[in-house]
Amino acid sequence: MFELDHVVYFTKKAPGDIVKEVAIEGVHPVMGGQHLHWGTYNALLYTKNSYIEWLAIENLDIAKNTTQPLVQQLLYDIDDGEGYSSLCLRSDDLKESDRYFRKLGYQTTGVIPAERKTEDGKIIRWKMLFIKHKINHSLPYPFFIEWEQPLHKRYEMLKADGIIQQANEELQIKRCIFNVQDIEKKLIQWARLLSLPTIGNTLKLKNTTFVFQQLQEGKERLQTIDIVKV
Numbered sequence: 001m002f003e004l005d006h007v008v009y010f011t012k013k014a015p016g017d018i019v020k021e022v023a024i025e026g027v028h029p030v031m032g033g034q035h036l037h038w039g040t041y042n043a044l045l046y047t048k049n050s051y052i053e054w055l056a057i058e059n060l061d062i063a064k065n066t067t068q069p070l071v072q073q074l075l076y077d078i079d080d081g082e083g084y085s086s087l088c089l090r091s092d093d094l095k096e097s098d099r100y101f102r103k104l105g106y107q108t109t110g111v112i113p114a115e116r117k118t119e120d121g122k123i124i125r126w127k128m129l130f131i132k133h134k135i136n137h138s139l140p141y142p143f144f145i146e147w148e149q150p151l152h153k154r155y156e157m158l159k160a161d162g163i164i165q166q167a168n169e170e171l172q173i174k175r176c177i178f179n180v181q182d183i184e185k186k187l188i189q190w191a192r193l194l195s196l197p198t199i200g201n202t203l204k205l206k207n208t209t210f211v212f213q214q215l216q217e218g219k220e221r222l223q224t225i226d227i228v229k230v
Contacts, residue, residue, distance in 0.1 A: 001194065001195055002089040002090060002091060002097075002144070002194060002205065003049070003050075003089065003090045003205055003206050003207045003208075004049075004050045004087065004088075004089060004090070004173060004176070004205055004207050004208040005050055005051075005087075005088045005089060005090035005145050006044075006050055006051045006052065006053050006087065006088050007050075007052055007053070007084060007086075007087045007088075007173065007176060007222060007225055008053050008055055008070065008084070008085050008086045008087060008088065008222075009052060009053065009054045009055065009082070009083065009084050009085065010055055010056075010074050010077055010078050010082055010083060010084075010085045011054045011055065011056050011082045012056060012057075012078060012082060013054070013056060013082075014041070014056060014058075015029075015031050015032060015041055015042055015043035015054065015056070016031065016043075018043040018054045019031060019043055022043075022045065022054075026165070026167040027045070027165075027167045027168060027171065028045070029043040029044060029045040029052075029054065030043065030044055030045075030046075030163050031043060031044075031118075031119050032044040032053065032116060032118070033116040033117050033118040033119060033124070034058060034116065034117045035071075035114070035115075035116055036062075036115075036117055037062070037066065037068075037115075038062065038063060038066045038068050038071045039057060039058055039059035039060065039061065039062030039063035039064075039065075039066065039071070040055055040056060040057055040058055040063060040071055040074070041055075041056060041058040042054055042055045042056070042116075044163075045168075046158065046163065046164045046168045047168060047169075047171040047172055047173055047227065048168075048169050048170070048171060048172045048207075048230060049151065049155075049172070049207050050172075050173050050207060050208070052173075052225075055070070055074060057071075057074065057075070057078070063075060068112075069109065069130045069132075069135070069143070070086065070130075070143065072135055073085060073086065073135050073140060076135050076136075077219070077221075080219070083221065083223075084221065084222040084223065084224060084225065085140075085221055085222060086140050086142065086143065086221075086222060087142050087143075087176060087222055088142060088143050088144065088145050089142050089143075089144050089145070089194075089205075090144075090145055090146075090147070090151070091129070091144050091145065091146050092146065093146065094111045094127050094128075094129045094144060094145075094146040095111060097129060097144055098110060098111055098129055101129075101131065101193070104192065104193070106131050106132075106193070107131070107132040108129060108130065108131055108132060109128075109129060109130040109132060110129070111127050111128070111129055111146075112127065112128045112129065112130070113125070113127055114126050114127065114128050125148055126145055126146060126147045126148060127145070127146045128143060128144065128145055128146075129143065129144040129145075129146075130143045130144075131143070131193070137218070137219040137220060138220050139178060139180055139186060139220035139221065140221075141190075141193060142190075142193075142194075170229050170230060171227055171228070171229060171230070172207070172208075172227065172228055172229075172230045173207075173208050173225050173226070173227055174208060174209065174226045174227065174228045175208065175209050175210075175211050175225065175226040176208055176209070176210050176211070176222060176225050177211045177213060177222070177223050177224050177225065177226070178210065178211065178212050178213070178220070178221070178222055178223060179213060179214070179215035179216075179218075179220060179221060179223045180212050180213070180214070180215050180220045181215050181220060183201055183212045183213070183214060186212050186220075187201065187203065187212055190203055190210065191203055201213065
């Protein structure tokens with residue numbers, strides 16, 4: 001029903017610094033752009049069918065005044081240090097997904113329009129959906145995205161722009177590993193939300209696997225990801 005679209009890494013570094021520091025042997029992040037209504041900006045590293053987003057605050061005043069849930073979580077988390085925070089799942093029909101979640105009893109933000117301004121002034125648009133929950137030390141639910149173009153068309157455009165190269169397509173985010181207080185409880189919650197069977201301490205999506213492991217102390221968050229060459 002859903003696929004991994006991207007994982008989010010909260011950082012205090014500017015996108016240009018990320019692009020310089022994270023580059024490895026032919027695979028490198030690119031400048032994403034500015035979320036002008038949220039006061040944030042990002043860098044992106046694409047893989048075969050998902051990507052990593054480094055998200056940082058560009059304008060603190062705007063960020064503090066937005067109701068965008070991911071930005072609110074960024075403000076809550078960033079003083080404790082940089083790191084992976086959350087992830088986004090791809091949907092072909094967010095309105096239908098929203099109806100589905102509401103039938104299950106979840107409160108949602110409804111479908112939210114979003115956009116990013118790239119360095120060359122292009123405006124990229126998409127839609128988002130969040131499950132409502134208090135922002136605290138508990139693991140946030142994944143959020144959801146619907147792009148204007150189908151995945152294959154979007155990737156064709158990114159290849160044409162040189163953002164996705166052959167080396168990017170040889171990488172895949174194989175596992176997303178979460179640290180949680182109660183593994184069984186979180187498995188049940190996420191399995192219900194995503195209509196997935198549990199397999200041990202994992203949930204398997206089409207293009208990645210979620211792994212839940214025991215948290216010793218601190219916040220429940222996405223701890224790390226495993227990237228493999230395919």
